[in-house]
Amino acid sequence: MRQPRKFSRTLTHHELILVTGGGGSITIGPKTYPVVEGMLYYIASGVHHSFEPDFAQTASFLTVHFSSARVKLVEGNWLIQDEQHPLALPPAQSLKDAYPALDLFQKLVDFWHAKLPGYEFMAKTLLQQMLMAIFVHVKKQHQSDAASLKVEKIIQHMHQHIGDKVTLTELSELVQLAPTYLSRTFKETTGYTVIEFFNKMKIDRAKELLIEGDKKVKEVSQALGYTDEFYFSRIFKRIEGISPSEYYSKNVHGI
Structure with a gap:
């Protein structure tokens, strides 16, 4: 968790930002979104984004940075290609009631900072589980x-x-x-x-x-x-x- 200052940047990897408190605004590509507790922002590789803090409500975030690769089996051989195309996620969505995804997000951050034996493997596993939970949440948003x-x-x-x-x-x-x-x-x-x-x-x-x-x-x-x-x-x-x-x-x- 961190309390960010104003920034403007373009990354060569993906980033997920989960708002845990405070306020401000974040611009992802051409669109600006309010910073609200429970919101998840997805920033794909190569997408410019910036954050404008609200000094009356200091914002706090949990963030996960990751890269991905595409693994293919071609004529009996495994090929691994860098894959930085955008994931099928909206740039902004509410996770306020997405309890499995929120839980996995927190666990992922905790495991990474704890640096216990095997933490890198566990972090990759938790990242995959978290992304699946987010995708499931997106599909279930039609729920009554x-x-x-x-x-x-x-x-x-x-x-x-x-x-x-x-x-x-x-x-x-x-x-x-x-x-x-x-x-x-x-x-x-x-x-x-x-x-x-x-x-x-x-x-x-x-x-x-x-x-x-x-x-x-x-x-x-x-x-x-x-x-x-x-x-x-x-x-x-x-x-x-x-x-x-x-x-x-x-x-x-x-x-």
């Missing part, structure tokens, strides 16, 4: 607004009750949908089941509490509605790949 609004209402309810337990019955009554239909709609919209999404939301909050450093793992567990500290730790490790104590040591003490 009513269903999306109900999912947003559920997620807002989860945020407000992050330290509690929620049930599918409770959420179904909240949005007046049958539990089975709600489960299917939520999965189609977010890529997660209701429980998976709520657990991920809790673990994201747990990471914030751990980095603040004034709560023990047991206290964090209890603050997020987990009565069993070891169950909380298992969920944390399943989602993050490391235990809460390891996460704390790595991010607070650099161990």
